[in-house]
Amino acid sequence: MKVAVIGMGLMGGSLSLLLKKHRIATHIIGVENNPEHAAIALNLGLADSIETLISAIENAQLIFLAVPVDVAIELLPIMMPLVKEQIVSDTGSTKLAICKLANSLPNRQQFVAAHPMWGTENSGPQSASDQAFKGRTLVICEAEKSSEKARQLIEYIYTQLGMHILNMNAADHDLHAAYISHVSHIAAYALANTVLEKERDDETIFQLASGGFESTVRLAKSNADMWVPIFKQNKENVLDVLNEHISQLRKFKSCLEKENYTLLHQLILQANKVRRILK
Template structure:
């Protein structure tokens, strides 16, 4: 791989650039960000070597790493710009809408629907680091619709960055992510909101916040500019996940209200089984 172009120079886009730079000699990395500050920071940090809005015709791979609600128009515009030997993949958290959008596009074979399951609660080029993607799972959707030779370019990059690939239907991807990623962020944001509301009356509440609170609310520090679009783009799946979550919260509340300690214990004991499942995934 000789040329890489990244649109969206935040945590994920920047980390891809830094990791690729470490693995490929003489790699030329260009990029663009709608934020002038992010663009300048990316140049200063050496994330990209040159700022340009459109990729060169002979670019090997273009990575789209912008908020979810911008990806549809950006993907179409990028496919219209690229040369015939360029692969485009996005790193967005929703996939079904994008796959449907480009289903009949004349350059559909030059698109790969990818989602690396990697991130932190921090954002922007200054949050990027080369090790973010190491050993992380990347989900690929509709692999069979991407040109074989262009897929090889993606495999070369993914292998160099030590990513673990999983393959999934786009609708299935969005449905599962609503439960294991999107819902957890909503829970964290709402816990943070609830405690902030309490803090208006009791100023010392954070003095009593232990590690459990800190770890649970950590995701509430995530970028609203990134997460609000995800919640709206995957609305139907997230609403379904929220309905189940709210129902479980209400049932748990009723057991507390009834002082039914045995029912609470039985409920939590059953839920403890998630430890075994998560341990197997490590």
């Protein structure tokens, strides 16, 4: 099968790598505006050819849209009217905006709104990994609006890559994603800025940073071009969770200020309950 992958970043690159490894794609057509990334994608064998968006849509049977969520919103209205038999699926971390948009475009049934819940703090085709996706969840939104054939193909492919399929409506997806993924990124960014603001001496941070700090701020390395549009599209939910997070931090602050170590202990025991969810 000829597969077009729009966006040769971490997500599109990893997808390309795995579609070839699993012999699902016989030829990957990459679409990539950044000439440096295009060259890397060809050199690493992620893409077999780099083509324009229009040519990629014409020549592929299956098209993955793996670009930042603001770019996806711009490209989908160009793409969907050109689609004939091709199946299109996206990989975006927000789903409400793209689903609303897709519902207003031609060939809705050829489109599968999907979010493979995998990522790293790195970006670009050089970060593509054949360990991607495995064991994680693929959320499909508004599956009933996709044709049986389109949905089955996307489910089949991601299942081959080791993902579990979860159906969810787009609004619920964006709400849960705000809780579980988006606010973690803001927390990490803010923590990095806290430490960089307070601790002016890089060498001290470097020497004293133990594993704990590294893992907590890891996401602070994540790419702004990817994350600003996610926060923008999911603004209301993210603000809601961010308010809750600030209020949780204030509880810790208040315990210290009032020297209420019994309550501090209870707050920590409460937090320890993540153990029942995350091994």
